[in-house]
Amino acid sequence: EIVLTQSPDFQSVTPKEKVTITCRASQSIGSSLHWYQQKPDQSPKLLIKYASQSISGVPSRFSGSGSGTDFTLTINSLEAEDAAAYYCHQSSSLPITFGQGTRLEIK
Amino acid sequence: EVQLVESGGGLVQPGRSLRLSCAASGFTFDDYAMHWVRQAPGKGLEWVSGISWNSGSIGYADSVKGRFTISRDNAKNSLYLQMNSLRAEDTALYYCAKANKGITIFGGIFDYWGQGTLVTVSS
Numbered sequence: 001e002i003v004l005t006q007s008p009d010f011q012s013v014t015p016k017e018k019v020t021i022t023c024r025a026s027q028s029i030g031s032s033l034h035w036y037q038q039k040p041d042q043s044p045k046l047l048i049k050y051a052s053q054s055i056s057g058v059p060s061r062f063s064g065s066g067s068g069t070d071f072t073l074t075i076n077s078l079e080a081e082d083a084a085a086y087y088c089h090q091s092s093s094l095p096i097t098f099g100q101g102t103r104l105e106i107k
Numbered sequence: 108e109v110q111l112v113e114s115g116g117g118l119v120q121p122g123r124s125l126r127l128s129c130a131a132s133g134f135t136f137d138d139y140a141m142h143w144v145r146q147a148p149g150k151g152l153e154w155v156s157g158i159s160w161n162s163g164s165i166g167y168a169d170s171v172k173g174r175f176t177i178s179r180d181n182a183k184n185s186l187y188l189q190m191n192s193l194r195a196e197d198t199a200l201y202y203c204a205k206a207n208k209g210i211t212i213f214g215g216i217f218d219y220w221g222q223g224t225l226v227t228v229s230s
Contacts, residue, residue, distance in 0.1 A: 096166075
């Protein structure tokens, strides 16, 4: 099983700050790494696919990078509406796995 | 507009069974693989099971293998999860998710999610 480890688990940030969330895979997964945002009491929403590909309708302040085992989600100029949990997800092999999540709190 | 509507959740005693359903609309259902993902209260996301477009490829998490069975009825645009021998640790919100690929259950993304149906296993 491929284990995804996110860091940090929790971050408290101020609006307009730049935020970086990392996801490390226990073995190489190429670019089969995706990012989701889940706001309280909502379903997860796809933010970035295949490590760095943008999703229609997602604000351009969200971007992704990485390949192999190390990946990054970057949020430029954080907004209050970005308060949420963020999860990475690998679909390279079964079982499909998710990172443990990173919760962002806006100060 | 893609819609995924789960149903069938509820309170069930340990050891009993429950069948979840997911009604899909707004896309060509039989073109895509479908998945179940669950989230225990206050916890993260856990993949449960996936099924390819023609049911030819099926996979399960180790935590549910042998107890849960995924299936689909393309004529009814519906996905199912038969859950047997339920345990307290199966308590979670169960989401139905659409993949962007059809023939395999890996390699894809979950591009649409339902709102979830809550399963509570307790005596």
